[in-house]
Amino acid sequence: MTADSTVTEPIAAAATATTFADIAIVGGGLAGSLAASVLARAGHRVALVDKRAVYPDEFRVEKIGGQQLEMLRRLGFIRSLASVACSYDRVLNVREGKVVDVSVGQAYGLPYAGLVAMARGQMPDPSSLIVDEVTAVTCSDDVQHLELASGRRLNARLVVLATGMAGALGYKLGIRRRVLAASHSVSFGFTIARRDGTPFDFKALTCYGERTADGVDYLSLFPVPAGMRANLFMFRDPTDPVMRDLRRDTEATVLRLLPGLQPYLGDFRVTDRVRNWVMDLSVVEGHLQPGIVLIGDAFQTNCPAAGTGVARLLVDVERLCTEYAPRWLATEGMGIEKISEFYSDRDKIAADQQSLKMARFRQALTSRDDISWDVRRRLHFLRRSITHRVDQMRPGWLAHVRSALRA
Ligand SMILES: Cc1cc2nc3c(=O)[nH]c(=O)nc-3n(C[C@H](O)[C@H](O)[C@H](O)COP(=O)(O)OP(=O)(O)OC[C@H]3O[C@@H](n4cnc5c(N)ncnc54)[C@H](O)[C@@H]3O)c2cc1C
Incomplete structure (x- = not known):
């Protein structure tokens, strides 16, 4: 293998039994696809392998x-x-039927498959994507060997494991998942529309839970190309009958859990299949091995309500693909002294820890009913609504005071 990663050569033709690359990325979800595009655009020979x-x-x-x-x-x-x-840039935040505040800032809504397609579409050479399943990886200080379900082989100097929550491949390498919180959260996703076909009066809206016993953190409504998307995030036993109600009688159950939402939604219906997901919070162990690095959900899972999964995987991609991998490839070898640099990266550690911290915070803010969390919850929403009112009366004044205090 060449140590000069600036030389771009096409990956060996698909028909040959063994393909060579500087970097083999296993898993073309968001993390793997972004990583493949960043590295390929920088001139590295990349092979992105995904089952689909x-x-x-x-x-x-x-x-x-x-x-x-x-x-x-x-x-x-x-x-x-x-x-x-x-695109949307304002989110109306409500609780118990009243406006808490308005979040202002650019945001985008789209299905995950579209996001991944966008990331894959930025690879300069579409043939860098190999549609196959990696069945085994053998790693060393030098060249890594990957076996594919089709019988083909792939050799690379560095393997990036971006297989999401699928643990089989890592398991074969002795990498284990430590579950920090089983069934930590439950998420529902569906699309809604008004029955009379008129648009909703808001661009995007977040409605927070009203009672701790319901375990509803918030329902987020935002535009996607197919209409108004709803993401409902809960901290509640996934075997509770309310889960079945949410799947079968979504409209009525949403309004039962969030009665203050009715005036904002009017007479609405769900226009597609309701999907739900139960998430364990977990992190890997035994991952520090020569020749291989784990990114995104393959390294640590996230609480969807905390909204930190993408920030975490972006930190992984940015640090690995713009800093470490180019440097590692410039010299011989791929031992653990190189790999450990990535896992010790300050930004990466901070993003991973922040994700777990936010997961615990959201759960406590939603469902803890002891006196201290009850007070915190009240203060949390009170502070936000007072700030909002002051901002409405004297626009920009609070921002000015904050920056003066920071100076
Ligand atoms: C319901 C839900 C809602 C969420 N909401 C938010 C949110 O609002 N904000 C936020 O920031 N985060 C959110 N997240 C988290 C975010 O979606 C994930 O962190 C992110 O999608 C992880 O991407 P990934 O590329 O690591 O994994 P994945 O997207 O799961 O990709 C893994 C890929 O690996 C492939 N693969 C696996 N094994 C093999 C193999 N052996 N060979 C070849 N290919 C293989 C799979 O086919 C797949 O394409 C949410 C997560 C869920 C589940």
């Missing part, structure tokens, strides 16, 4: 905003994201 040519219509992240956009801009994906997603 097109990511299926599965429920994952469906809205992108805040600091995620800044990271996507730095990585060069913002224009393509804007061209395939629905």
Whole structure:
């Protein structure tokens, strides 16, 4: 293998039994596809292997905003994201039927499959995607060997494991998942429309839960190309009968859990299949091995309500693909002294820890009913609504005071 990763050569023809690449990325979800595009655009020989040519219509992240956009801009994906997603810049936040505040800031809504397609579409050479399943990986300080279900082989200097929550491949390498919180959260995704066909009066809306016993963190409504998308995030026993009610009689159950939502929605109906997902919070162990690095959900899962999954995987992609992998490839070998640099990266550790912290915070804010959390919850929403009212009366004044205090 050449140590000069700036030389771009086409990956060996698909028909040959063994393919060579600088970097083999296993898993073409959002993490793997972004990583493949960033590395390939920088001139590295990349092979992205995924079981499916097109990511299926599965429920994952469906809205992108805040600091995620800044990271996507730095990585060069913002224009393509804007061209395939629905843009919105105001979210009306309500609780118990009353406005808490309004969040202002650019955001985009789109199905996860569209997001992955956008990321894959940025690879300069579409033939870098190999549609196959990796069945085994053998790693060393030098060349890594991958076996594919079709019988083909792939050799690479570095393997990036971006297989999401699928643990089989890692398991064969002795990598285990430590479950930090089983069935931590339950998420529902569906699309809604007004029965009379008129548009909703808001661009995007978040409605927070009203009673701790319901375990509803919030329902987020935002535009996607197919209409108004709903993401409902809960901390509740996934075997509770309310889960079945939410699948079978979604409209009535949503209004039973969030009665204050009625005036905002009017007479609405669900227009597609209701999907739901029970999430365990977990992190891998035994991952520090030569020649292989884990990113995205393959390394750590996230609480969907906390909305930190994409920020985490973007930090992984940015640090690995713009800093470490190019440097590692410039010299011989791929031992653990190189790999450990990525896992010790300050930004990565901070993003991983922040994700777990936010997961625990959202759960406590939603469902803890002891006195201290009850007070915190009241103060949380009171502070937000007072800030909002002051901002309405004297626009920009609070921002001015905050920046003066920071100076
Ligand atoms: C319901 C839900 C809602 C969410 N909402 C949010 C949100 O609002 N905000 C947020 O920031 N995050 C959210 N997340 C988290 C976010 O969606 C994930 O962090 C992100 O999708 C992880 O991407 P990934 O590329 O790591 O994994 P995945 O997208 O799961 O990709 C893994 C890929 O690996 C492939 N693969 C697996 N094994 C093999 C193999 N052996 N060979 C070849 N290919 C293989 C699979 O086919 C798949 O394409 C949510 C998650 C869920 C489940």
